[in-house]
Amino acid sequence: MTSRQLKLSQKSTPTTKSSAVVFDDDGWRHPAELIYSSGRYWTDKKFFHYCIANALTISPSSLTSPDLLFVSDDKKAIVMNEKYRIPLMFVSRWQWNKLKSLMTAPEGERQLRWQAEKFEVLHIARVWKILTDEGPTKEALENTGYANGKEERICQIKKWRCHTLDRILNRFRMGCFSSEDERVEKFWGEYGETEYVKDVTEFDWERWISEPRDGVTMTLPEFSSGISAEQLMQGLVVNNEFWMWETPENPIPNAMPAWSMRPIAHDLFYRGKAQSSKPSPSTAKSGSKSISPSARRLDTQTPPRARRAQHPPPSISAPIPTHVSKPPEAIKPETKIESVSANNSKPIFGPPRPPNFPHPQPQTLKQDPLQPDSKAHEFDSKDSEQKEGTSSFIDSLKPPFVTDVTKYVLLLSPNVYECTIYPDFHSYFHSIDRSR
Structure with a gap:
């Protein structure tokens, strides 16, 4: 059910009776009925492009899938019950014959007919749009294996119905080829819902098509071979924004076939539905802080909030940001101080360094014999943060930045500790022998 149909069903006023709840939807204004559109929005350019974009290609009969019908608009392929083949091909042929x-x-x-009857052609194109939007996709069926319930999936597809399409087909089989409001209301006044509730797949369409219907004549071999969108619009051309229909007796020189306008027509109505490609791993590691205007224009699906997201962190080999001072030369690169701090693109906060305090080398610091290897714990932030009292001490420290190795002596009665804080904000606690 489309969003418009859902709104209509929600607006319906329930009338409570003794036996059931009946929804009053103004009779012929059924929620599944597509509203007839004849507004000024539909200029000739939009009208032709919309019909071209939504023209259907109906596949030939398949020996491997005799019960399934494949329908495509060159953007999405759906699967339907094979019994829809004849009525679907007839309505498609009727649509383009009407335009011709x-x-x-x-x-x-x-001039008398154009402004009124062109919307009959447009209405069928809008029904095709609903059909391809709601139909089960061919891709989903192909990705389903028999071990995962493919046979059950095929049974569900054969039972699937597009109710908006079914109402069109039920009117066609009863000889009502117009979807204009007055004709639909008149049809409902004569038959009510008795004809609409009938299953169109159970109707004898072969017998029905054996004679011409509203100027359309088709044979059974034509139905088995299928029909393409290019065949349907063959003859429709455009020349200097003037749309015409050329015939072998009346060729139009320097005209562009409508089929060649198919990609432009798709872009005109569905440009926002193309998903943007994912960035390559090399792009993710580049750490660029700006998005080019061309990429921003192409990414029509990305909401503004996503475009304002934080940039990815720089790689380990990236240079240290200018607002963070480099570690002193006393700390060798092999100690991984530089590589760890390079991952922190945010400023590193720490306590002010005492004036004229010596900066001992990390390897000269004495190590508690009860502690494991100091290098293993010196740069392990998780282990150091789990030490008792470390987190509270680190959190209590205030800016500005720690730009060098800083050493503190903590008097935590009854013990005395020596604390070394490095520029990447890792800390190392060392117990001091009070007898020194």
């Missing part, structure tokens, strides 16, 4: 009859009519007749 309008465009090849004499000038006076065309």
